Amino acid sequence: MIDWLVDPVRHTFMQHAYLAILMVGVICGVTGVFVTLRGLAFMGDAMAHAVFPGVVIAFLTGGNFLVGALIAAVIVSLGIGAVSQSTRLSNDTAIGVFFAGAFALGIALISAQRTYTRDLNSFLLGSILGVSREDLLLTALVGLFVLAVVILFRRELTTVAFDRTFARATGLKLWRYDQLFLIILSLAIVISLQTVGNVLVLAMLVTPAATARLLTDRLKVMIGLSALIGALSGWIGLTISYHAGIASGASIVLVATTIFLVAFLFAPRTGIITSTIRRRLHYHHPEQDTFPDDLQVSD
Amino acid sequence: MIEPVTPNSTILTVERLGVHFEERPALEDISLSFSAGETVGLLGPNGAGKSTLLRCIAGMIPPTHGSVSFGPGADGGKARAVYVPQRSSVDWTFPVSVLDVALMALRTKRSRFRPFSRADEAIALDALERVGMRNSAPHQIGALSGGQQQRVFLARALMQEGDFYLLDEPFTGVDVPTQDMLIELFGKLREEGKTIIYATHDLAQAHRSSTRIVLIRRRIVADGPPDVVMTAENLLSCFGGGLPDLAGSRS
Incomplete structure (x- = not known):
C-alpha cells in the first residue's frame, strides 16, 4: 500500500504533476463552493470552454498558455457580464452564445494545424505529465491570488450569493462582485486546464463542493472540506492513473465522483442510506406498541 | 421612555x-x-x-x-435607512447559521482583515434576543419557520442601527x-x-x-x-x- 502510494512520487515529472493537482484541487474546491451555492455550474462549464481559443492562440504563437487562457477568460467573462446586464437576454443565454462561439474559434484555429488531433486531445483532456517548473510557479501565484481574494472578500461574496436584495440595500455593487467572481472562476479554470483538461474541469469545481455541502451546514467548514476533497481526489486519482495507465483527468474526476456518491449515500445526516437506517431504528413495531411498558406495570 | x-x-x-x-x-x-x-x-x-x-x-x-x-x-x-426585504428573495438552502445572517449587518462596519470578534457575536446575540431568536443562533437559516426567518432578518436590520x-x-x-x-x-x-x-x-x-x-x-x-x-x-x-x-x- 505504501509502495503503491510512494512509487509514483519518485519520478520528477510525477512530483510536478502531484504538486499541480494538489493546488488545483484546493483552489477549485474553494472556488467551487461559490459556484455550487450560486448555481453557476453551467457558467463554470461555459468558462472552461470559452478559454479554449486563448490556449490555442498561445500555443500557436509560442506564448505561455496560462496567460493566453487568462486573457480569453477575462474577455469572455466581461462579455457575458455586459450582454446579460444590458439586454433582454437571460444570463444563461448570454453564456451559451459566448461559450459556443469562443469554443468554435478555438477549434477553427487549431484545425488548421497538421498535428490537429493530437493537440486537440491534450487540450481537451489535459496533459498532466507535461507540467513544467514555470507552470507550477504560475499555478501557485494564480492560486494564491484566488485564495487571497476569496478570503478578503468572503463577506461580500457570501452576501451577494445568499441575499442579493440585502447586498444591494447595504450598498454593494452586485455586478462588481459578480464580475470579480467570474474572474476568480476563470482563474481557477485556467490553472486546472493542464491537469484535468477542458472537458472535465467542471467536475473539479462542482463535485468536491457538492460533496462538502452534503456533509455540513456551515460555510467555513464547507469551504475547508471542499478544498480537502478536491486535493484528495487529485492525489488518489493521479496515483490510480499512474498505476492503471488511464487518463489522469478522468481518473481524478472518477475518484471525486466516488467520494460524492459515498457521501450521498452515507453522509451522517443527509445520506440516503443513513437516514433510512435512522428511520428504521426509530420505527416502533406495532406488536411492541400494543403493550407499552408503562401499561404493563400500571396494574 | x-x-x-x-x-x-x-x-x-x-x-x-x-x-x-x-x-x-x-x-x-x-x-x-x-x-x-x-x-x-x-x-x-x-x-x-x-x-x-x-x-x-x-x-x-x-x-x-x-x-x-x-x-x-x-x-x-x-x-x-435600513431596508428589510420580503422573505422570498433569499436562498434558504444556503449554509449559513442564524448567527451568521445577523452578523452580515456588521460587514460595512468591521475590517475585512479580521474575523468577527466575540464582542461582535455578543451584539448579534443581543439583537437576536430582541426578536426572541437567541436560542436559534446555531441553526441553519432554512431550518426555521417563515415567521422565525422574518425575525432573524429583523434582528439583522436592528444591528444596522x-x-x-x-x-x-x-x-x-x-x-x-x-x-x-x-x-x-x-x-x-x-x-x-x-x-x-x-x-x-x-x-x-x-x-x-x-x-x-x-x-x-x-x-x-x-x-x-x-x-x-x-x-x-x-x-x-x-x-x-x-x-x-x-x-x-x-x-
Whole structure:
C-alpha cells in the first residue's frame, strides 16, 4: 500500500504533476463552493470552454498558455457580464452564445494545424505529465491570488450569493462582485486546464463542493472540506492513473465522483442510506406498541 | 421612555416622486414627509407600488421624477435607512447559521482583515434576543419557520442601527407570535425615536399597528391617522371592488 502510494512520487515529472493537482484541487474546491451555492455550474462549464481559443492562440504563437487562457477568460467573462446586464437576454443565454462561439474559434484555429488531433486531445483532456517548473510557479501565484481574494472578500461574496436584495440595500455593487467572481472562476479554470483538461474541469469545481455541502451546514467548514476533497481526489486519482495507465483527468474526476456518491449515500445526516437506517431504528413495531411498558406495570 | 434625539424633526422627504418601469408608471406624483418616531403603514392593493416606494427610498431603484432627501439622523449626519426585504428573495438552502445572517449587518462596519470578534457575536446575540431568536443562533437559516426567518432578518436590520426602517410586508406569511413580536418591537423602536415605514395589504393589521396610514394606489389616495384615513370611501377608492364586505361593514 505504501509502495503503491510512494512509487509514483519518485519520478520528477510525477512530483510536478502531484504538486499541480494538489493546488488545483484546493483552489477549485474553494472556488467551487461559490459556484455550487450560486448555481453557476453551467457558467463554470461555459468558462472552461470559452478559454479554449486563448490556449490555442498561445500555443500557436509560442506564448505561455496560462496567460493566453487568462486573457480569453477575462474577455469572455466581461462579455457575458455586459450582454446579460444590458439586454433582454437571460444570463444563461448570454453564456451559451459566448461559450459556443469562443469554443468554435478555438477549434477553427487549431484545425488548421497538421498535428490537429493530437493537440486537440491534450487540450481537451489535459496533459498532466507535461507540467513544467514555470507552470507550477504560475499555478501557485494564480492560486494564491484566488485564495487571497476569496478570503478578503468572503463577506461580500457570501452576501451577494445568499441575499442579493440585502447586498444591494447595504450598498454593494452586485455586478462588481459578480464580475470579480467570474474572474476568480476563470482563474481557477485556467490553472486546472493542464491537469484535468477542458472537458472535465467542471467536475473539479462542482463535485468536491457538492460533496462538502452534503456533509455540513456551515460555510467555513464547507469551504475547508471542499478544498480537502478536491486535493484528495487529485492525489488518489493521479496515483490510480499512474498505476492503471488511464487518463489522469478522468481518473481524478472518477475518484471525486466516488467520494460524492459515498457521501450521498452515507453522509451522517443527509445520506440516503443513513437516514433510512435512522428511520428504521426509530420505527416502533406495532406488536411492541400494543403493550407499552408503562401499561404493563400500571396494574 | 427614551426621548427621541431630535423629537418630531423631519427625517425623510419624498417630493413629487415618480417611478416608471419601461414607460409603465409604477408610482406618480408621490409627496410625503416623515418625522422621527412615526410608524407609517403603506396600505394598498397588490401592485399599488408600495414595494417600489420602499425600494426607491432605500436607494435601490432610481426615481424617474422627483427626489428623496434625508434629514439629519440621530448621530447628526444624514439619516440612515435600513431596508428589510420580503422573505422570498433569499436562498434558504444556503449554509449559513442564524448567527451568521445577523452578523452580515456588521460587514460595512468591521475590517475585512479580521474575523468577527466575540464582542461582535455578543451584539448579534443581543439583537437576536430582541426578536426572541437567541436560542436559534446555531441553526441553519432554512431550518426555521417563515415567521422565525422574518425575525432573524429583523434582528439583522436592528444591528444596522438605522434612523428609519423600511419593511416590505413584514406581517405577510408569518405566524401569530411573530406578528405580536413585531407589534411589540414597533413600539420599542418608536420609543427610541426610530421611524418605521412598512408596506402591508392587511387592513386590520395596518389599523392596529400604525400611527399614520398612507393609502397608496400608484398615487397617494389618503394620508393621516388610521381612524381618519381608513374610511369606507377611501378604502374603496384605493382597493377598488376588491374588498366589498369590509367597505360595506364600515359604511
